[in-house]
Amino acid sequence: MKTVKHKILVLSGKGGVGKSTFSAHLAHGLAEDENTQVALLDIDICGPSIPKIMGLEGEQVHQSGSGWSPVFVEDNLGVMSVGFLLSSPDDAVIWRGPKKNGMIKQFLRDVDWGELDYLIVDTPPGTSDEHLSVVQYLSAARLDGAVIITTPQEVSLQDVRKEISFCHKVKVPIIGVVENMSVFVCPKCKKESQIFPPTTGGAEVMCQDLKIPLLGKVPLDPHIGKSCDKGQSFLMDAPASAAALAYRSIIQKIQEFCGHHQPKEEHLVGS
Amino acid sequence: MEEVPQGCPGTGSAQAGRGASCQGCPNQRLCASGAGAAPDPAIEEIKEKMKTVKHKILVLSGKGGVGKSTFSAHLAHGLAEDENTQVALLDIDICGPSIPKIMGLEGEQVHQSGSGWSPVFVEDNLGVMSVGFLLSSPDDAVIWRGPKKNGMIKQFLRDVDWGELDYLIVDTPPGTSDEHLSVVQYLSAARLDGAVIITTPQEVSLQDVRKEISFCHKVKVPIIGVVENMSVFVCPKCKKESQIFPPTTGGAEVMCQDLKIPLLGKVPLDPHIGKSCDKGQSFLMDAPASAAALAYRSIIQKIQEFCGHHQPKEEHLVGS
Numbered sequence: 316m317k318t319v320k321h322k323i324l325v326l327s328g329k330g331g332v333g334k335s336t337f338s339a340h341l342a343h344g345l346a347e348d349e350n351t352q353v354a355l356l357d358i359d360i361c362g363p364s365i366p367k368i369m370g371l372e373g374e375q376v377h378q379s380g381s382g383w384s385p386v387f388v389e390d391n392l393g394v395m396s397v398g399f400l401l402s403s404p405d406d407a408v409i410w411r412g413p414k415k416n417g418m419i420k421q422f423l424r425d426v427d428w429g430e431l432d433y434l435i436v437d438t439p440p441g442t443s444d445e446h447l448s449v450v451q452y453l454s455a456a457r458l459d460g461a462v463i464i465t466t467p468q469e470v471s472l473q474d475v476r477k478e479i480s481f482c483h484k485v486k487v488p489i490i491g492v493v494e495n496m497s498v499f500v501c502p503k504c505k506k507e508s509q510i511f512p513p514t515t516g517g518a519e520v521m522c523q524d525l526k527i528p529l530l531g532k533v534p535l536d537p538h539i540g541k542s543c544d545k546g547q548s549f550l551m552d553a554p555a556s557a558a559a560l561a562y563r564s565i566i567q568k569i570q571e572f573c574g575h576h577q578p579k580e581e582h583l584v585g586s
Numbered sequence: 587m588e589e590v591p592q593g594c595p596g597t598g599s600a601q602a603g604r605g606a607s608c609q610g611c612p613n614q615r616l617c618a619s620g621a622g623a624a625p626d627p628a629i630e631e632i633k634e635k636m637k638t639v640k641h642k643i644l645v646l647s648g649k650g651g652v653g654k655s656t657f658s659a660h661l662a663h664g665l666a667e668d669e670n671t672q673v674a675l676l677d678i679d680i681c682g683p684s685i686p687k688i689m690g691l692e693g694e695q696v697h698q699s700g701s702g703w704s705p706v707f708v709e710d711n712l713g714v715m716s717v718g719f720l721l722s723s724p725d726d727a728v729i730w731r732g733p734k735k736n737g738m739i740k741q742f743l744r745d746v747d748w749g750e751l752d753y754l755i756v757d758t759p760p761g762t763s764d765e766h767l768s769v770v771q772y773l774s775a776a777r778l779d780g781a782v783i784i785t786t787p788q789e790v791s792l793q794d795v796r797k798e799i800s801f802c803h804k805v806k807v808p809i810i811g812v813v814e815n816m817s818v819f820v821c822p823k824c825k826k827e828s829q830i831f832p833p834t835t836g837g838a839e840v841m842c843q844d845l846k847i848p849l850l851g852k853v854p855l856d857p858h859i860g861k862s863c864d865k866g867q868s869f870l871m872d873a874p875a876s877a878a879a880l881a882y883r884s885i886i887q888k889i890q891e892f893c894g895h896h897q898p899k900e901e902h903l904v905g906s
């Protein structure tokens with residue numbers, strides 16, 4: 316990990332809130348600058364969505380003398396996922412914890428990442444083997460922090476508070492929270508509907524209570540789902556949409572956070 | 587032990603404890619003695635316990651956030667509307683137990699008695715069990731690895747005093763891992779009626795759901811059918827239908843045709859569902875005439891019909 320400047324985890328206690336969608340678009344957004352080297356690691360072993368969302372279905376991983384090669388979307392954007400190791404996308408990976416942990420260790424140790432500005436790690440929902448393992452294996456390598464994804468309703472926030480609690484327990488800094496699926500604007504009459512109602516104030520109130528930054532709120536937009544299914548960058552497909560603008564603002568805040576946390580050896584002395 | 591040595595032949599293999607990779611493994615002696623290959627005695631204990639449970643239904647999805655817990659809760663509510671039907675809902679999502687909130691049972695505690703743990707009752711005929719009831723605060727994170735989660739699931743199945751039940755509904759976390767393998771393994775002698783699989787229309791979900799269907803085939807759990815949640819959203823003002831999660835590959839309908847599995851129904855997005863869940867109330871009671879509630883009821887009826895045709899009588903099992 317010495318050749319990787321910034322390492323970001325994307326977490327949520329809750330499933331289906333948009334972790335993989337966000338991870339993929341964070342990677343796309345950062346890699347729009349050709350001089351920024353970005354990699355996206357998908358450690359969701361049972362439900363690896365990243366190959367589809369990045370348009371890399373059917374790709375295979377190659378081995379070389381220096382280790383496994385990530386699959387490249389662009390020259391400066393590489394991806395690794397268990398999805399690339401399956402013979403068919405419908406193959407179920409039915410592994411218990413220890414075997415999943417072994418795979419994560421291999422991804423971190425045996426993939427030839429090269430010189431990277433950003434390594435983004437997409438995780439499955441929960442606070443279990445995968446999360447403990449990635450934090451444990453990266454413990455000496457200094458994670459910049461975690462971005463936590465939620466949706467507005469209390470059933471989600473409840474699981475997200477557990478994830479925040481997990482981060483505190485394992486001492487992973489929290490970059491901030493992203494609230495997905497905030498509102499839906501009817502394309503015909505422009506009425507705003509809160510499909511996942513923030514009955515307890517949504518992420519905004521939770522972040523105030525827990526004194527954690529709210530990085531932004533992203534509205535529901537059918538173009539996001541379409542782009543993901545087609546494996547394209549939503550930021551390119553619908554750049555002027557409210558959702559794309561929200562994503563870009565959030566990505567900028569993450570870059571600023573990482574910019575203030577340069578992993579220089581001299582800063583760590585005595586810390 | 588949290589990690590297996592590289593090249594571990596597996597605790598059930600003939601090479602267990604004897605392979606070259608076994609050297610230095612703390613479990614080597616246990617495996618070599620053959621004890622690791624013996625079936626878990628809990629499986630027989632659970633089979634006995636489950637004799638008073640007529641129908642056992644798993645609610646599964648490869649994908650997170652598609653509405654498993656919402657559906658499980660409302661399946662339980664729907665079945666329990668008949669006072670003479672005894673229903674229980676078991677939540678085996680150890681990391682993200684949503685059922686206590688959705689059933690309006692936050693803050694409730696589990697009681698122990700001579701006959702085991704008592705479920706928490708919503709109604710006289712509707713009991714619930716979840717790890718959520720064992721936490722001192724709902725924000726406590728349960729940060730357990732697989733083996734500890736498996737132990738909890740075994741306790742839920744073996745030590746809870748379920749009593750005489752018509753239906754036991756088991757809500758699961760997303761994925762195909764420890765929890766899913768464990769619940770199928772522990773219930774293997776007790777005969778599961780089948781699994782209801784939940785999805786949303788987009789291909790990113792269906793991809794994970796096909797894996798879950800593949801899992802069911804591998805572990806020989808019958809599939810009752812698929813429910814497609816979040817199908818459309820109807821704008822309350824202008825009534826325009828929007829497909830927020832577009833079915834770019836035909837949604838659950840095409841997947842079910844391809845895989846020859848019943849599509850039990852499609853449920854539209856409705857903000858009342860989220861509100862009811864957050865308040866811990868039954869959406870079927872809160873908005874009974876809504877399209878979503880009618881869709882749920884039709885699906886619940888199909889599940890009852892499926893179970894009605896699969897009576898777990900001992901004599902039917904002879905020779906099967």
